[in-house]
Amino acid sequence: NAGVTQTPKFQVLKTGQSMTLQCAQDMNHEYMSWYRQDPGMGLRLIHYSVGAGITDQGEVPNGYNVSRSTTEDFPLRLLSAAPSQTSVYFCASSSGIWAPLHFGNGTRLTVT
Amino acid sequence: DAKTTQPPSMDCAEGRAANLPCNHSTISGNEYVYWYRQIHSQGPQYIIHGLKNNETNEMASLIITEDRKSSTLILPHATLRDTAVYYCIVMEGGAQKLVFGQGTRLTINP
Numbered sequence: 439n440a441g442v443t444q445t446p447k448f449q450v451l452k453t454g455q456s457m458t459l460q461c462a463q464d465m466n467h468e469y470m471s472w473y474r475q476d477p478g479m480g481l482r483l484i485h486y487s488v489g490a491g492i493t494d495q496g497e498v499p500n501g502y503n504v505s506r507s508t509t510e511d512f513p514l515r516l517l518s519a520a521p522s523q524t525s526v527y528f529c530a531s532s533s534g535i536w537a538p539l540h541f542g543n544g545t546r547l548t549v550t
Numbered sequence: 551d552a553k554t555t556q557p558p559s560m561d562c563a564e565g566r567a568a569n570l571p572c573n574h575s576t577i578s579g580n581e582y583v584y585w586y587r588q589i590h591s592q593g594p595q596y597i598i599h600g601l602k603n604n605e606t607n608e609m610a611s612l613i614i615t616e617d618r619k620s621s622t623l624i625l626p627h628a629t630l631r632d633t634a635v636y637y638c639i640v641m642e643g644g645a646q647k648l649v650f651g652q653g654t655r656l657t658i659n660p
Contacts, residue, residue, distance in 0.1 A: 442593075473650075478652075479652070480637065480649075480650030480651050480652055480653060481594065481648075481650040482650070483648070483649075497649075526591065528593050528594070530593075530594075536582065536641070538584070538596035538599065539586075539594070539596060539648065540596070541593030541594050541595070542593050543592055543593050544591065544592070544593055
């Protein structure tokens with residue numbers, strides 16, 4: 439049981455490049471979400487999903503796209519990377535709306 | 551904005567109980583209090599949550615005041631591995647909308 443797996447662990451992009459951050463969970467959780475964490479700050483919600491085919495915006499959605507075609511996977515896409523998107527990105531899942539979140543170990547993204 | 555207020559940092563001696571306070575004076579009747587911690591740069595780890603009653607699990611105890619305006623997380627016998635940032639969070643509309651504040655940086659000293 440791997441829990442929540444994020445890939446890659448580290449990534450460096452140039453401004454304007456695109457990429458997809460991968461997130462997979464093997465716990466059959468319906469709820470998945472993406473957060474970003476900037477230095478010295480708490481986590482901020484980017485997008486979330488309550489099940490396959492259903493996504494919604496969080497606090498800071500601009501510049502990011504998501505889709506949920508399967509229960510297991512919830513990728514986060516950066517269409518045109520900007521230096522302001524330099525951050526640590528965490529994916530999380532939970533079994534229900536009030537259930538605790540299980541987090542991955544993050545993807546550290548630097549945009550130059 | 552986060553709906554909780556926590557001290558930015560605390561120290562505790564190894565083997566002692568660590569008591570981390572949290573103020574959530576605007577909490578509504580159906581909102582839960584959740585505690586997570588983040589060790590170094592890892593993903594946050596769930597600790598405990600509660601609504602009205604005190605709760606205990608293998609990691610910690612959660613004491614919620616009767617008026618629900620504040621709570622205390624208790625780590626009964628702190629170890630060096632408990633050094634982390636601890637986040638007190640009030641649920642906003644479901645698990646996918648957790649609002650993280652600045653948290654308390656707890657340092658356990660040998």
